[in-house]
Amino acid sequence: MSKKILVTYTSKYGSTSQYAQWIAEKLNADLFPARSVNPKDLSQYDIVIYGGGLYAGGIAGVKLVTQNPCKNLIVFTVGLADPSTTDYSPIINKNFTPQLLKNTKLFHLRGGIDYKKLGPVHKTMMAMMKNMIQKKPVNERDGEDKEFLDTYNSKVNFENKQSIDSLIAYVNGML
Structure with missing residues (x-):
């Protein structure tokens, strides 16, 4: 069955x-x-x-x-x-x-993410995350941080x- x-x-x-x-x-x-x-x-x-x-x-x-x-x-x-x-x-x-x-x-x-399609709340959250990562010393950023900054405000899948x-x-x- x-x-x-x-x-x-x-x-x-x-x-x-x-x-x-x-x-x-x-x-x-x-x-x-x-x-x-x-x-x-x-x-x-x-x-x-x-x-x-x-x-x-x-x-x-x-x-x-x-x-x-x-x-x-x-x-x-x-x-x-x-x-x-x-x-x-x-x-x-x-x-x-x-x-x-x-x-x-x-x-x-x-x-994936397409920043152009994000609603206002999610755009704000992503901007806050970007600011948090940018405040980290460069030598303390991991691969995910770097990838986030490299792809911020673009479309990735x-x-x-x-x-x-x-x-x-x-x-x-x-x-």
Whole structure:
């Protein structure tokens, strides 16, 4: 018997939506934006995969799955930072209780940004981040800081379809 899978997401600028589409295609899963999912319907699925962008220490829309029971929960985050060098534990600990965290598998993916499409709040946040980095002594800036300054106020896209492979393999191991 095949398991019923839902991929749902909150995407402001498109990267999370793109990853959700790729994941749903690979898994032949139902795909819905989080805003159109009735929380009561989550229990109808054997596996729920939730994707949310990272913004100021939060995961966009994640309360849909942290405040409503899911049989098997997988969460993927999408942000600008390189997942291979980023410590996500402060964000994860802020958004998940220890008990929920024990029962949730997490994946981190890299998105993109187009400064021309940012809303005023996000533009202000990015400007504040730029100012914080510029105040650091040059010798204390890491690779992420340098990359941020080099790409500030431009359009960059780090989306990579192959980066979903470990998530797909994990789900296939559950089937």
